[in-house]
Amino acid sequence: xxxxxxxxxxxxxxxxxxxxxxxxxxxxxxxxxxxxxxxxxxxxxxxxxxxxxxxxxxxxxxxxxxxxxxxxxxxxxxxxxxxxxxxxxxxxxxxxxxxxxxxxxxxxxxxxxxxxxxxxxxxxxxxxxxxxxxxxxxxxxxxxxxxxxxxxxxxxxxxxxxxxxxxxxxxxxxxxxxxxxxxxxxxxxxxxxx
Amino acid sequence: xxxxxxxxxxxxxxxxxxxxxxxxxxxxxxxxxxxxxxxxxxxxxxxxxxxxxxxxxxxxxxxxxxxxxxxxxxxxxxxxxxxxxxxxxxxxxxxxxxxxxxxxxxxxxxxxxxxxxxxxxxxxxxxxxxxxxxxxxxxxxxxxxxxxxxxxxxxxxxxxxxxxxxxxxxxxxxxxxxxxxxxxxxxxxxxxxxxxxxxxxxxxxxxxxxxxxxxxxxxxxxxxxxxxxxxxxxxxxxxxxxxxxxxxxxxxxxxxxxxxxxxxxxxxxxxxxxxxxxxxxxxxxxxxxxxxxxxxxxxxxxxxxxxxxxxxxxxxxxxxxxxxxxxxxxxxxxxxxxxxxxxxxxxxxxxxxxxxxxxxxxxxxxxxxxxxxxxxxxxxxxxxxxxxxxxxxxxxxxxxxxxxxxxxxxxxxxxxxxxxxxxxxxxxxxxxxxxxxx
Numbered sequence: 242x243x244x245x246x247x248x249x250x251x252x253x254x255x256x257x258x259x260x261x262x263x264x265x266x267x268x269x270x271x272x273x274x275x276x277x278x279x280x281x282x283x284x285x286x287x288x289x290x291x292x293x294x295x296x297x298x299x300x301x302x303x304x305x306x307x308x309x310x311x312x313x314x315x316x317x318x319x320x321x322x323x324x325x326x327x328x329x330x331x332x333x334x335x336x337x338x339x340x341x342x343x344x345x346x347x348x349x350x351x352x353x354x355x356x357x358x359x360x361x362x363x364x365x366x367x368x369x370x371x372x373x374x375x376x377x378x379x380x381x382x383x384x385x386x387x388x389x390x391x392x393x394x395x396x397x398x399x400x401x402x403x404x405x406x407x408x409x410x411x412x413x414x415x416x417x418x419x420x421x422x423x424x425x426x427x428x429x430x431x432x433x434x435x
Numbered sequence: 436x437x438x439x440x441x442x443x444x445x446x447x448x449x450x451x452x453x454x455x456x457x458x459x460x461x462x463x464x465x466x467x468x469x470x471x472x473x474x475x476x477x478x479x480x481x482x483x484x485x486x487x488x489x490x491x492x493x494x495x496x497x498x499x500x501x502x503x504x505x506x507x508x509x510x511x512x513x514x515x516x517x518x519x520x521x522x523x524x525x526x527x528x529x530x531x532x533x534x535x536x537x538x539x540x541x542x543x544x545x546x547x548x549x550x551x552x553x554x555x556x557x558x559x560x561x562x563x564x565x566x567x568x569x570x571x572x573x574x575x576x577x578x579x580x581x582x583x584x585x586x587x588x589x590x591x592x593x594x595x596x597x598x599x600x601x602x603x604x605x606x607x608x609x610x611x612x613x614x615x616x617x618x619x620x621x622x623x624x625x626x627x628x629x630x631x632x633x634x635x636x637x638x639x640x641x642x643x644x645x646x647x648x649x650x651x652x653x654x655x656x657x658x659x660x661x662x663x664x665x666x667x668x669x670x671x672x673x674x675x676x677x678x679x680x681x682x683x684x685x686x687x688x689x690x691x692x693x694x695x696x697x698x699x700x701x702x703x704x705x706x707x708x709x710x711x712x713x714x715x716x717x718x719x720x721x722x723x724x725x726x727x728x729x730x731x732x733x734x735x736x737x738x739x740x741x742x743x744x745x746x747x748x749x750x751x752x753x754x755x756x757x758x759x760x761x762x763x764x765x766x767x768x769x770x771x772x773x774x775x776x777x778x779x780x781x782x783x784x785x786x787x788x789x790x791x792x793x794x795x796x797x798x799x800x801x802x803x804x805x806x807x808x809x810x811x812x813x814x815x816x817x818x819x820x821x822x823x824x825x826x827x828x829x830x831x832x833x834x835x836x837x838x839x840x841x842x843x844x845x846x847x848x849x850x851x852x853x854x855x856x857x858x859x860x861x862x863x864x865x866x867x868x869x870x871x872x873x
Contacts, residue, residue, distance in 0.1 A: 247801075247808075258466075265461075265465060266457045266462065269457035270454035270455060271454065273455060274449070274452060274454045287461070287464070291468040291469075292472075295465075295468060298469075306810055308743065308799065364452075365448040365449055365451065365452035368444070368445055368448050387445055387446065388445060388446065388449055418441060419436055
């Protein structure tokens with residue numbers, strides 16, 4: 242994949258649909274990993290991914306190719322990640338009333354709270370569902386800081402808040418997640434108590 | 436559970452996670468989404484396209500303007516040559532007429548007695564006896580100041596022992612032998628007065644006489660006063676002459692250049708254009724020169740000669756790097772005229788230049804698995820933009836009255852590296868300039 246990326250990107254820059262399809266399919270999974278954190282449902286995730294790729298193909302001419310080809314793949318993935326994060330956050334903001342203050346996701350509620358796997362091997366998608374139970378502000382800060390590796394300065398810039406707000410939201414997000422996980426753990430134990 | 440443990444839980448889960456690949460029909464749904472987005476943003480795209488067109492136009496306008504600058508430089512140079520040719524033509528036609536004109540005679544200083552052939556004893560001029568000569572003489576006096584060596588002055592010259600002198604006047608080199616001159620005057624009378632019998636053209640011109648060294652003035656105060664008036668006029672002339680051929684020169688230059696990198700000379704020529712100013716140091720053969728020169732340089736190098744950020748490039752598919760830059764050169768040179776004459780100078784010059792890099796772009800040329808492609812970057816301002824070079828040149832200057840044309844092959848040796856690629860950038864070329872004296 243790394244060997245072809247330069248050629249794929251050259252083809253995408255020229256607007257050749259065949260190369261665009263190759264890029265889309267190759268990085269769909271990577272984009273999915275990011276966008277799932279900002280979309281409550283799979284449909285929303287796909288929508289964010291597609292919006293993200295529209296922006297990728299449009300803005301490819303602005304992508305700065307590194308001189309060393311070995312750095313091309315990490316550079317492109319970092320650039321793609323930033324686009325997906327922005328699209329995801331904007332998507333949530335545009336549906337803020339529906340997402341932030343809507344009733345708890347009924348689909349999520351239907352999932353049995355007792356997990357067969359130990360706490361340490363909770364599936365990523367299950368943990369993401371916990372993240373989705375947070376308010377949007379807490380959710381964004383936690384995702385950006387823990388999972389995307391952004392600093393508080395970058396988070397403040399992306400979410401248009403202050404560094405202090407970012408730190409405070411992260412603290413609260415962790416507190417709530419810890420409680421949710423403790424509940425899950427307690428339910429797990431109580432299952433064996435019964 | 437600590438914060439670290441919580442974060443680790445999520446990070447480990449993310450690392451273990453295998454995302455799904457694009458489901459069937461995902462690409463087609465994406466294409467539909469893309470079309471919708473294009474339709475929705477149709478007007479924005481138009482605006483973007485207009486802005487892109489505007490940028491393209493600005494680029495072309497800038498490119499045209501850059502081209503216009505070069506054409507303007509060449510046109511000014513050609514106009515300068517035409518002007519020189521015209522001035523030269525006029526000077527040639529004037530030369531014959533003015534060859535012997537020294538100064539116009541102030542009418543009140545000459546006595547023109549009418550009637551008999553008589554001239555006052557101590558007059559500074561002579562009048563012809565006959566009418567024909569009188570007319571010739573009058574016409575000649577109108578054009579010349581003729582100092583006819585009257586007795587006291589002639590006597591002084593003879594007493595001083597001055598036999599001849601060489602004078603440069605009005606572009607002519609005149610050697611005057613006094614004895615021959617006195618002998619040519621027919622009938623040197625014992626009282627010192629010369630009787631003019633032959634043509635008056637053999638007489639010494641006033642300026643020639645005034646330029647002579649040695650003789651002291653004797654004679655009546657009236658003559659002395661006249662003589663002093665002549666001398667004052669001559670001094671004014673000298674000042675005027677000095678002013679006309681001053682020590683300052685201002686000019687315009689153009690010329691091609693070839694860039695050198697680490698000593699190897701490029702094959703594509705760039706272009707220089709600019710203004711020069713020069714001042715002669717007193718009346719010596721040394722001059723100081725400076726100016727502003729805009730240099731555009733084009734070069735190509737292998738990847739191992741290019742060090743962006745001080746690092747070596749380790750890119751196997753990179754075959755070469757082509758560069759273009761624009762620099763503002765402010766030289767400070769000392770020139771020595773090895774050969775110096777009225778019309779021709781041959782010189783050598785040396786000095787230093789401060790160069791400011793104003794624009795720098797590169798094209799990276801790749802060849803990956805048989806497929807060649809290129810990437811262009813504008814790195815203006817990203818590297819070191821100020822450095823110095825040593826200038827060495829020789830040249831030839833041809834003067835036409837107050838204007839001159841100069842051809843000067845030069846070489847510039849870098850004293851440090853410059854630019855985004857940290858290059859040892861030098862140049863060699865030829866500068867052709869047209870300069871005017873002030």
